[in-house]
Amino acid sequence: MREDFGNVKSLGKKTGYVFEYKPEVLEKFPNKFPQNIYWVSxxxxxxxxxxxxxxxxDFxxxxxxxxPDKWLVESKxxxxxLFSYRNARDFHEDTVNRIAEDLFNLLEPYYIEVYGEFxxxxxxSIDPFVQKFKRLDWVKELAKERFKLHRINPPRILRNRG
Structure with missing residues (x-):
């Protein structure tokens, strides 16, 4: 295993699907470019x-x-x-908040937003939008602007991939 992948375990292995909410399956690996400010979508x-x-x-x-700051989420x-939510039972707002919380706790990014278009x-339809961020001045300003844009036209803003 390459050291720059961190402790990634599921990538390249046979996929075992879990049908109940299971945040433990989330994995992270080191960001090779922590000096850069960039979006991951x-x-x-x-x-x-x-x-x-x-x-x-609900679909x-x-x-x-x-x-990202120091960590990236491994996509598999x-x-x-996300598949583990298949048999989970929760309201849309709770689901989107939980996804944001789990990813923020795992990655400790500068900023994260999760938008559920149900x-x-x-x-x-119920379309929750959640933001979490580190309490740095530039990130707080970004969060304010993203929130304003989301309230104007969420699908267009969030689909532009950054």
């Missing part, structure tokens, strides 16, 4: 979870964008983590 158009009351499936696209582990059920 993930768009997950096939996200599914279950309504906590009815057990009916969404989850958009994750972050500015992120896929397995398909309508019963004639209404």
């Amino acid at each position: 993930f768009n997950c158009p096939e996200f599914t979870t279950l309504c906590p009351i009815t057990g009916q499936p 969404a696209t989850i958009y994750i964008q972050y500015i 582990s992120l896929k397995l983590y 398909n309508p059920r019963g004639g209404i």
